[in-house]
Amino acid sequence: MDSESLLLSLELASGSGQGLSPDRRASLLTSLLLVKRDYRYERVLFWGRILGLVADYYIAQGLGEDQLGERKSLYSLNCMEWSLLPPATEEMAAQTAVVKGRFMGDPSHEYEHIEMQRMTEGDRTYEDEVVIQIKEESRLVSVIDQIDKAVAIIPRGALFKTPFGPVHVNRTFEGLTLADSKKLSSYFHFVEPVELKNKSLLEKADLDPSLDFMDSLEHDIPKGSWSIQMERGNALVVLRSLLWPGLTFYHAPRTKNHGYIYVGTGEKNIDLPFML
Amino acid sequence: MEEQPQDEKKSQSRRQSLETREAQDRRRTLSQTPSVTGPTDVSARGSRGSLGAPPSRGSPGLPLSQKSSGAPGSQGSLGAPGEEATEGKPMESVPQMGSQSLHHLVGFVPSDVSMPETYAPMGGSQFGPYQPMDMSSDTFQPEPLLSSSSYLEEDEGSHGPYTIDDPLFRGSYMEPSFGPLDYELPEPEPRELMIQNAKAYLLKTSVKCDLSLYEHLVNLLTKILNERPEDPLAILESMNRTVQQDWFHKKLDTLRDDPEMQPTYEMAEKQKILFLRGAGEGEQEMEEEMLVEQQPVQKCRFWGKILGLQRNYLVAEVEFREGEEEEEEEEAEELVEGAGEGMEGRGEEEGEEDEEKDVDEPPKPTWKPPPVIPREDSRTGANKYLYFVCNEPGRPWTKLPHVTPAQIVNARKIKKFFTGHLDTPIVSYPPFPGTEASYLRAQIARISAGTQISPLGFYQFGEEEGDEEEEGGAGRDSYEENPDFEGIPVAELVDSLANWVHHTQHILPQGRCTWVNPNQKSEEEEELGEEGEKADELEEVEQEIGPPLLTPLSEDAEILQLAPWTARLSCPLCPQYSVAMIRSNLWPGAYAYAIGRKFENIYIGWGHKYSQENFNPTLPPAVQTEYVIGPETMEMADPTVEEEQALKAAQEQALAAAEEEEEDEEDEEDEDADD
Numbered sequence A: 001m002d003s004e005s006l007l008l009s010l011e012l013a014s015g016s017g018q019g020l021s022p023d024r025r026a027s028l029l030t031s032l033l034l035v036k037r038d039y040r041y042e043r044v045l046f047w048g049r050i051l052g053l054v055a056d057y058y059i060a061q062g063l064g065e066d067q068l069g070e071r072k073s074l075y076s077l078n079c080m081e082w083s084l085l086p087p088a089t090e091e092m093a094a095q096t097a098v099v100k101g102r103f104m105g106d107p108s109h110e111y112e113h114i115e116m117q118r119m120t121e122g123d124r125t126y127e128d129e130v131v132i133q134i135k136e137e138s139r140l141v142s143v144i145d146q147i148d149k150a151v152a153i154i155p156r157g158a159l160f161k162t163p164f165g166p167v168h169v170n171r172t173f174e175g176l177t178l179a180d181s182k183k184l185s186s187y188f189h190f191v192e193p194v195e196l197k198n199k200s201l202l203e204k205a206d207l208d209p210s211l212d213f214m215d216s217l218e219h220d221i222p223k224g225s226w227s228i229q230m231e232r233g234n235a236l237v238v239l240r241s242l243l244w245p246g247l248t249f250y251h252a253p254r255t256k257n258h259g260y261i262y263v264g265t266g267e268k269n270i271d272l273p274f275m276l
Numbered sequence B: 001m002e003e004q005p006q007d008e009k010k011s012q013s014r015r016q017s018l019e020t021r022e023a024q025d026r027r028r029t030l031s032q033t034p035s036v037t038g039p040t041d042v043s044a045r046g047s048r049g050s051l052g053a054p055p056s057r058g059s060p061g062l063p064l065s066q067k068s069s070g071a072p073g074s075q076g077s078l079g080a081p082g083e084e085a086t087e088g089k090p091m092e093s094v095p096q097m098g099s100q101s102l103h104h105l106v107g108f109v110p111s112d113v114s115m116p117e118t119y120a121p122m123g124g125s126q127f128g129p130y131q132p133m134d135m136s137s138d139t140f141q142p143e144p145l146l147s148s149s150s151y152l153e154e155d156e157g158s159h160g161p162y163t164i165d166d167p168l169f170r171g172s173y174m175e176p177s178f179g180p181l182d183y184e185l186p187e188p189e190p191r192e193l194m195i196q197n198a199k200a201y202l203l204k205t206s207v208k209c210d211l212s213l214y215e216h217l218v219n220l221l222t223k224i225l226n227e228r229p230e231d232p233l234a235i236l237e238s239m240n241r242t243v244q245q246d247w248f249h250k251k252l253d254t255l256r257d258d259p260e261m262q263p264t265y266e267m268a269e270k271q272k273i274l275f276l277r278g279a280g281e282g283e284q285e286m287e288e289e290m291l292v293e294q295q296p297v298q299k300c301r302f303w304g305k306i307l308g309l310q311r312n313y314l315v316a317e318v319e320f321r322e323g324e325e326e327e328e329e330e331e332a333e334e335l336v337e338g339a340g341e342g343m344e345g346r347g348e349e350e351g352e353e354d355e356e357k358d359v360d361e362p363p364k365p366t367w368k369p370p371p372v373i374p375r376e377d378s379r380t381g382a383n384k385y386l387y388f389v390c391n392e393p394g395r396p397w398t399k400l401p402h403v404t405p406a407q408i409v410n411a412r413k414i415k416k417f418f419t420g421h422l423d424t425p426i427v428s429y430p431p432f433p434g435t436e437a438s439y440l441r442a443q444i445a446r447i448s449a450g451t452q453i454s455p456l457g458f459y460q461f462g463e464e465e466g467d468e469e470e471e472g473g474a475g476r477d478s479y480e481e482n483p484d485f486e487g488i489p490v491a492e493l494v495d496s497l498a499n500w501v502h503h504t505q506h507i508l509p510q511g512r513c514t515w516v517n518p519n520q521k522s523e524e525e526e527e528l529g530e531e532g533e534k535a536d537e538l539e540e541v542e543q544e545i546g547p548p549l550l551t552p553l554s555e556d557a558e559i560l561q562l563a564p565w566t567a568r569l570s571c572p573l574c575p576q577y578s579v580a581m582i583r584s585n586l587w588p589g590a591y592a593y594a595i596g597r598k599f600e601n602i603y604i605g606w607g608h609k610y611s612q613e614n615f616n617p618t619l620p621p622a623v624q625t626e627y628v629i630g631p632e633t634m635e636m637a638d639p640t641v642e643e644e645q646a647l648k649a650a651q652e653q654a655l656a657a658a659e660e661e662e663e664d665e666e667d668e669e670d671e672d673a674d675d
Helices: A006-016 A022-039 A090-096 A136-151 A201-205 B006-032 B039-052 B061-079 B088-097 B102-106 B132-136 B142-147 B150-159 B188-202 B213-227 B236-248 B259-277 B283-294 B326-356 B405-413 B436-451 B490-495 B518-528 B641-674
Strands: A043-050 A057-063 A071-076 A110-121 A124-135 A153-155 A159-161 A167-169 A187-189 A226-231 A236-241 A247-251 A258-264 B297-306 B313-320 B386-390 B453-455 B459-461 B479-481 B500-502 B565-569 B580-584 B590-595 B598-605
Touching (some): A006 A022, A006 A236, A006 A247, A022 A043, A022 A071, A043 A136, A090 A124, A110 A136, A124 A136, A136 A187, A153 A258, B386 B436, B405 B436, B436 B590, B453 B590, B453 B598, B490 B565, B490 B580, B490 B590
Parallel strands (some): B297 B598
Antiparallel strands (some): A043 A057, A057 A071, A110 A124, A159 A167, A226 A236, A236 A247, B297 B313, B453 B500
């Protein structure tokens, strides 16, 4: 959620039961402002909170001019001091895929993973147990990246793409209509499109290239991994992801308010197919 | 425009005085004849247009007036070298002017038709918010011109106050090919015709709707001028789209209610009733008060919220007054027993029939269903409290049925999301005995048993009543509030888990809090029924024991080296005001907090237990044998012909041998007899 409208956004997203205490909100307001100034970001988003055993991580993201461009993630343990996280790489993702369980809450904590590796010495090849140390920081980075790629969403029309390339916030976005806000197709993944090029020409003919340049939620696998609810009568639409439980997206139809926040343990819900 | 050659100024001023007089003449003529006349009107309009539409920020008049005077100036400069055709120069100056209007080009009338220089001195202040009325007395009225065209009659409203300013000022929308290429003819008449053609083209309605480009641009510019956004060029496309959409999707009439917002208003109406009753109470409490009034409730507590796919559940934990609920339970039990007896009776009849037709019936399977474990009585164990749920505040509360051990056992084996509708069937393996209402109740029971905690000392056991042995070693199951409870400091509550205790009973693997031997019940059934063989086949069941009530959290089992609880201070910055908060890692979403002498438990989550391993559904059991294997059900091959013959031969031989023996015996007997 945008740090500009932090308090309102926290209120709207509180239906999932996760909130922040008043002192944290107050510290976030000031510290995010300072982050914006120091790192010269166009927008700073409060991404959410990953619950650890010993401590919790508060995550923020900073965006440059291009909304779909590179995003920098920062974490903090006390909502005041923010540290930059390294960008996510493929190797990190592969390495941390083996780590399971909760986050500890200590960024320097190392997970030990025992792997069988083939070692060759001379003519002999034998398997040996190798203990690989994985830092919690890398795990944090890859989890944030996975969550972003999988479930960060934005309503259709909130961003538009200029012919020169960069993606801008649409200042004339007045919000989705009520009928649109109940449909999954009005929400897009807030990430570079993957499925878009696989669409047939017939489907693409109806799309507007300046608005429909991201993947919509309609074809997410598994089907039904989003729960759409209207709260307060029809005044607020809340989408919750079932694949990454803890991600809540809210939008007040016909207004500009929208945003998402993740508050959870940072673990994917692999049992989803059994649970639907 | 500003860098006019200085020497031209003199000629310009001379020309301007001439032009002034001619402008006044023109004005007179035009005010009398509202119809389109000559190029003068066009030029006037054009120049007015150039004066009228200001740039997006302030100071509109002056630069424009300079521009317009620049036009005659440049015209003057054109004029000075000679009265040659003015096509060349204006075309050159087009790029200088950049995005200047088309009409500015058109406004390049030959020098004999002067520019209405009278408009030039008007200051910028007049072009702030549009004040057409001020100008109307001095200026021409383009309105008659515009209204004369039938296309625009319905457009009066959308033009609004911009009667004077021609919205077609912004030439950048225009097709760039229009102006310079067509601007060949020096005579005013054909040019006027050209203007008319251009305008007619613009007024052509689009194929898809009744909107014409002209009207659309009018709307667009009106919107921009009204809203004055920053950097309008950057958001041009978006505004364009928005205006188009607005035209197509008109806002609803203010007299009629918006149908989409109806549910919101209804909701709000219902909730308003809640708020009117008392001042300063939270919504939940109001809800519970309504619940309290409808049902004979003694104690009521907000238990929490369970999220669902389509709707959520708000759960209230309720304790009824004594005696109120018992009646319902008895009725239910009678029904069950009556049904049971009916079944038994039918079983007996079938048994009799079976004896008669025993030969024809296929063999019966030997599997008997395991004995049903009876559910706990109300107010005890897992059924200590009654739970009501509702979907949203303002909706009626629904009572959830009591939970049976079978439901708890099954709920442990499945993991399903709640949809939000109580009557959804649960499709799962092993099949869950009940609908979503029972599954919800079972999960609530499990969560309560696992996560309802209180600070040490808040509750204490009642007076010592007899020995523990009488209760079957299950421990005490009642507690009461400790009136002497002083409260534990927040820091200590956070530091040590031993300061918190469970105050709900643990649910045994059997599905109950107090253990019941299922074999005892089946003995009663034997008396009623006929089948007596069952007792032999029942297995010995061990008694199950769980941790006693009021055990501290430090004794909770770890989940794979993971602490089952996490304790935090709610506000590390100012510990003297903060609340001790503890959250469960086993049931994510369960929280408890305490400060001083107050504490509370709440659950907000999806209603599932946390497990690090993936969920593995139970496998179906092995295939059972259908019937007892015995000689009469065993399949044997029929003997072949050879075998039959061999058998026959053997039998004959045996018979022959037997006859010989008999003969021998008879002979012997005869011999014996002879002797």
